[in-house]
Amino acid sequence: MDILITNNPKCEKHFEGVFHVEYVDGTPLDVLKNVRGRVHLGHGLVSHPMAGGLPPGTTPYKSVAVSADCAVLSAEFVGIVENAVERYSRHGDFYPSTNLEQHAQLDLSLLRRS
Numbered sequence: 791m792d793i794l795i796t797n798n799p800k801c802e803k804h805f806e807g808v809f810h811v812e813y814v815d816g817t818p819l820d821v822l823k824n825v826r827g828r829v830h831l832g833h834g835l836v837s838h839p840m841a842g843g844l845p846p847g848t849t850p851y852k853s854v855a856v857s858a859d860c861a862v863l864s865a866e867f868v869g870i871v872e873n874a875v876e877r878y879s880r881h882g883d884f885y886p887s888t889n890l891e892q893h894a895q896l897d898l899s900l901l902r903r904s
Contacts, residue, residue: 792836794901795824796853800894801901809855817885818852819878825854826871832860835867839874842900846881850890851897 794809796802797820802813814821822839829835836855886893 792855792858793828793833794853794855795821795828796851796897797821798851798853798894798897800898801851801853804898805901810858817883818846818850819875819883821852821854822871822875822878825856826875828856829867829871830863832863833857834861834864835870837901839871840877842896844896846878847883847885849893849896850885850887851893853897853901855901 791808791810794801794805794811795814796805796811797814797816797818799813802811805811812824814824825835825839834857836857837853839852839854
């Protein structure tokens with residue numbers, strides 16, 4: 791069963807039983823750093839860490855699926871996740887505090903389409 795790394799409570803509940811869900815109590819950057827650690831161990835990206843093309847800081851939620859199994863370290867996956875971490879690190883931590891339900895639903899929808 792693949793692993794879903796998320797800080798979105800809606801995704802945590804929705805994908806229970808579909809993914810092994812790892813909930814991160816933190817920011818989207820915290821989620822991406824967790825994903826980066828997994829990718830460096832050889833887990834593959836199942837969903838793109840920048841799905842939907844949303845700029846950093848526009849939503850408080852981030853969900854990324856990685857493979858359950860570790861394989862050979864992929865330079866492509868490392869590059870993708872490092873780019874995402876760098877973009878979020880450069881932007882800072884501004885996240886809207888309103889419409890959280892809509893932001894959670896958007897994150898859920900992006901993951902369901904990937």
